[in-house]
Amino acid sequence: MDAFRHILVVIDAADEQHKALKRALHMARLSDARLTLFLSIYDFSYEMTTMLSSEERDVMRSNLIADRRAWLTDVLSEFDTDSVRIDIDVVWHNRPFEAIIKEAIKHKHDLIIKGTQVSASFQNLIFTPTDWHLLRKAPCPVLLVKEHEWPSHGQIIAAVHTGSEEEHHQQLNKRIIEHAQSMSKVLNASVHLVNAYPSAPVNVAVEIPEFDVSEYSDALEQHHVNRMAALGRDYGISSHYQHLSQGLPEQVIPEAAKQLDAELVVLGTIGRTGLSAALLGNTAEHVLDQLNCDVLAIKPEDFVSPLA
Incomplete structure (x- = not known):
């Protein structure tokens, strides 16, 4: 890009x-x-x-x-x-x-x-x-x-969503990583992949006694590890620059930005408007509230502005 x-x-x-x-x-x-x-x-x-x-x-x-x-x-x-x-x-x-x-x-x-x-x-x-x-x-x-400088050899986070098989999420991941890598070339910076994955549903464990929470959690983590590794291979991002944590995106992404001292976080926003925006909000917006660095917000390729 x-x-x-x-x-x-x-x-x-x-x-x-x-x-x-x-x-x-x-x-x-x-x-x-x-x-x-x-x-x-x-x-x-x-x-x-x-x-x-x-x-x-x-x-x-x-x-x-x-x-x-x-x-x-x-x-x-x-x-x-x-x-x-x-x-x-x-x-x-x-x-x-x-x-x-x-x-x-x-x-x-x-x-x-x-x-x-x-x-x-x-x-x-x-x-x-x-x-x-x-x-x-x-x-x-x-x-x-x-207000801060963008030093050379800085850190850029591409906040991806690896758990979904849906095409629109995969395409948005692609755009996020491509924009992050494009910015990294301009700024001579490193790109990190960051992904949050959910914990096991506690209510299921209560309602279904034979449900093995530990086994489910291990399988879920491995699924995300595999998907993250696949993205890393596709875009030439080594495992040292892949960060996977259990938790909500609004917790995991800001914490990763703090630990890496990132200058920029690139993330996706679906452009939700109207009643759904008022009631449900947007994961990206929840993340933004917690960040202390610059943010590059990317929309899906087929997004059309409601003002167009």
């Missing part, structure tokens, strides 16, 4: 550290990607200007957009942008996630980069409603970043 070439960088005027911009510039220097710096603005006082004519309202809006473009140009002047191809786009929209996704669809961006907020007490990522909408609805991978 080729490196990302056309990256949409979401600018947050409230982020004084400009995490997304720094990460995007770093990636662009390493992979010759083209960047579009994207800022969605909206002034609610605009709704209160009904006494103005439509022409006056348009002038006010144009002036605000021009002001933000000038600000963003000033921000760029503080960074080394030599040899980096950069476009700037400022739009007027009252729903940032919609503006971002429509921009990505219109101009066929292959990656969205967005900074996250970080809890001061726990150093974990805090995800905003815009983040959740992007994870569920964006047409391309989404990289959510926190």
